[in-house]
Amino acid sequence: MLRVSDDDAGAFEELVRKYHPRLVRLMRAIGPSPELAEDLAQETFLRVFRARERYQAGAKFSTWLFTIAGNVARNASRTMRRRHEVNEVDAPQSPDDNPGAGILAGTALDASGLMPTRQVEGDERAEIVRQAIRSLGERQRTALMLSRFENMSYAEIAESMELTPKAVKSLLSRARVNLREILQAYMDNGSSPVEEQE
Template sequence: MAVSQSTAMRFQQSDPDVRLMLRVKEDDAVAYEELVRKYHPRLVRLMRSIGPSPDLAEDLAQETFLRVFRARHRYEPGAKFSTWLFTIAANVGRNAARRLGRRKEVNEVDAPRNQDASHAGLLAASALEASGLMPTRLAEGKERGELVRMAVQSLGERQRTALMLSRFENMSYIEIAEAMDMTTPAVKSLLSRARVNLRELLQPYIDTGVVPDEVRS
């Protein structure tokens, strides 16, 4: 879809990363490296949650940047740069999940998962806050992080993506809607369901200390 000149000018003036991407469009390698340095950690963190396996997060982040580079000459600033970038990232994550899903159907073997304590702790805090639960019975550190990671992974793909964009990237409903090709009311409903599902998944552990089968699976 074509971007109007006024829209392009508005984002160019308001978003320094859009200005960097416009330099990338003109084959400015320094500008591209600056965007990679700024967004690489955020993309890896996102891919650990929305991708099919934390082990693939680095590769999926690199694939996202590669797509950005290949699309540079077609780039038009119709949104914040981060919204455009995470739209690409969401597509990369979905495609990777489909590819891995097809391989699992053939091999019936799950991809291995590595633990990342710092990411798990941050994910735990954000997911618990999103669910509205008070973690009075949850152990600190690795155990809590692993439990909530499993709970988040058990959410549907779209709920998980919306939750991560909201909690980690502080994206608005409108920005998430643009990134996920949804309407704003649909995003609000999706996030509401994600919070309810997280609460239902985590409540039994908080009440009894027993990890539910839905989280283990």
């Protein structure tokens, strides 16, 4: 990023290549709609480029990047609420669109060649987990994604979300409890947790 701040276009391309997949995955989870993830990731990189001259190497670059990403996602959510836009297709359609739920639901099914019914069950579980993650509040979802899928420490998440590490720990604890509660109906009787909450 220091090279980018000196207008090194090659360094910026390198940052985009390195962080783009992670940023898109994060935006699918914390943005207002998974379909907007690519656009929000591009908007984040545009803001990074615009702020290049003001960048100061204090924290890790990824922490700074994810702080900007969180702001972009919040702004997009506010804009969508103001416009009262409703997205008919709320859930990702493929495992690639999944913000990590495939890992939670068991990615071994995809490569195992198991019976088709087990594959369908695995896909169903992944979709249920995706819905459960998306039903969390924005802050809980963001903290969970940064912790679980970006492997950020409490301190890094706190800096990225402008919270204290203690607040992040509490937020993650509540997110896990809420996920457990949301998924309990599915675990008990196979019903969709999102249907139960509506």
